[in-house]
Amino acid sequence: MTLTVHFFAAAKDLAQADWATLHLETGANVHALRQALSAAVPALAALLPRCLIAVNQEFAADDVNLTSSDEIAVIPPVSGGSL
Amino acid sequence: MTLTVHFFAAAKDLAQADWATLHLETGANVHALRQALSAAVPALAALLPRCLIAVNQEFAADDVNLTSSDEIAVIPPVSGGSL
Amino acid sequence: MTRLTRDVIDYQALTESVLQCHCGGVVLFLGTVRDLTGDHVTAYLTYDAYAPMAEKKLAEIEAEIRQKWAIGDIAIVHRLGWLEVREVSVAIAISTPHRKEAFAACQYAIERLKQIVPIWKKDYDAHGNEIWVSGSSQ
Amino acid sequence: MTRLTRDVIDYQALTESVLQCHCGGVVLFLGTVRDLTGDHVTAYLTYDAYAPMAEKKLAEIEAEIRQKWAIGDIAIVHRLGWLEVREVSVAIAISTPHRKEAFAACQYAIERLKQIVPIWKKDYDAHGNEIWVSGSSQ
Numbered sequence: 001m002t003l004t005v006h007f008f009a010a011a012k013d014l015a016q017a018d019w020a021t022l023h024l025e026t027g028a029n030v031h032a033l034r035q036a037l038s039a040a041v042p043a044l045a046a047l048l049p050r051c052l053i054a055v056n057q058e059f060a061a062d063d064v065n066l067t068s069s070d071e072i073a074v075i076p077p078v079s080g081g082s083l
Numbered sequence: 084m085t086l087t088v089h090f091f092a093a094a095k096d097l098a099q100a101d102w103a104t105l106h107l108e109t110g111a112n113v114h115a116l117r118q119a120l121s122a123a124v125p126a127l128a129a130l131l132p133r134c135l136i137a138v139n140q141e142f143a144a145d146d147v148n149l150t151s152s153d154e155i156a157v158i159p160p161v162s163g164g165s166l
Numbered sequence: 167m168t169r170l171t172r173d174v175i176d177y178q179a180l181t182e183s184v185l186q187c188h189c190g191g192v193v194l195f196l197g198t199v200r201d202l203t204g205d206h207v208t209a210y211l212t213y214d215a216y217a218p219m220a221e222k223k224l225a226e227i228e229a230e231i232r233q234k235w236a237i238g239d240i241a242i243v244h245r246l247g248w249l250e251v252r253e254v255s256v257a258i259a260i261s262t263p264h265r266k267e268a269f270a271a272c273q274y275a276i277e278r279l280k281q282i283v284p285i286w287k288k289d290y291d292a293h294g295n296e297i298w299v300s301g302s303s304q
Numbered sequence: 305m306t307r308l309t310r311d312v313i314d315y316q317a318l319t320e321s322v323l324q325c326h327c328g329g330v331v332l333f334l335g336t337v338r339d340l341t342g343d344h345v346t347a348y349l350t351y352d353a354y355a356p357m358a359e360k361k362l363a364e365i366e367a368e369i370r371q372k373w374a375i376g377d378i379a380i381v382h383r384l385g386w387l388e389v390r391e392v393s394v395a396i397a398i399s400t401p402h403r404k405e406a407f408a409a410c411q412y413a414i415e416r417l418k419q420i421v422p423i424w425k426k427d428y429d430a431h432g433n434e435i436w437v438s439g440s441s442q
Contacts, residue, residue: 006354008352008353008354008422008424009352009424009426009436010424010436010438013436050438054354054357054422057354057356057357057360059420073354073357073422075354075422076424076436076438077438078418078419078420078421078422078423078424079418079423079424079425079436079437079438080351080353080358080382080393080394080417080418080421080422080423080424080425081335081382081393081394081414081417081418081421081423089216091214091215091216091284091286092214092286092288092298093286093298093300096298133300137216137219137284140216140218140219140222142282156216156219156284158216158284159286159298159300160300161280161281161282161283161284161285161286162280162285162286162287162298162299162300163213163215163220163244163255163256163279163280163283163284163285163286163287164197164244164255164256164276164279164280164283164285177316177319178315178316181315181332181334185334185336185390186390187338187339187340187389187390188338188339188340189336189338190335190336190337190338191333191334191335191336192332192333192334192336193331193332193333193334193410194319194330194331194332194333194334195329195330195331195332195403195406195407196319196323196329196330196331196332197328197329197403198323198327198328198329198330198399199328200325200326200327200328200401201325201326202325202326251325252323252324252325261336263338265333265335265414266411268333269333269407269410269411272331272407273404273407276403
């Protein structure tokens, strides 16, 4: 299946893109997504372990299975709210 | 010595006055003031044990000695600040 | 800055007065006149004070807070006179470099105010019955 | 009420919107842009968000707070875009019948916001050097 992964903040700057397209086996989980993303966008490899993955605007653990209609985003450590 | 004692809030309403004049022995303390005040203004007797006495705008314990130039006030339980 | 006033409290001006470049946050507490206390219905309130002592005690609270916390600035204003339900009776604004101190210092300020500042509230119900509120509720 | 905005936050309107007759107090927290963090001098900031998820998470925080405390009302606004030093980046106003709940709920709201809401701050110094601020400071 083909997935679009959205980037924000530091992830966007490192990837130099707002999003990337990945090809994964049908039913692949978040763990597989992380591996594929590191391979496809090496500039993200160092940051990715510190990021959460959001699936349909909800933080998702590594064992969550994905479908091609999911909205997927890389969430670097957040820093809203001032100090 | 002659002392003027100022009343506020419930004490003012009960005494039906803003202040009263008391005659005490020179060097009398706050304890003596409380006793003289209860006798002079019986309407205050019930409230007075729940009041603090301020001397020169500072809360004063019963053993504080008074002089005729002191600014003295009866301070009922305070209730500023909304809830 | 601490003071008593008979005017409506401009809490935005108060808040702006404590904002500082070195601070990351402000906590503002507003006490407002509540209509219900248990079964009792408040129609309006009046606040009275032993004004010179109240001003002195408010200044003491500011000094205590500046000693206990590294704050930027603090402003406390308490209103006197007649207040309707929903009006602001007291406003306390504190700016600090870090937010935790602002919450702690602001909560301390209102607790101390209710303990040591000679200000009294008289409650009037809809029938004109009046009662001096005695002591701090919670 | 929770939302994101690119405009200056009108925190007085926000505060007025939560005032209620049944409430005895309001706590307002303002996060403001600080110039100094250790030795680092901030000239200005930009805030970016994953907007639909950020709005969803802000609404979740409101729901959590309404479940944990008996509040009157709550309003949270976070600003996005370019902010100068001393400007307000976030405002949280909560009214409650009793003041202790207002402090506790407001502090909870800002802590949760910094944990779970996908908003990011980019810091620019006077030389134009930029850095994404990573994670919550204190």
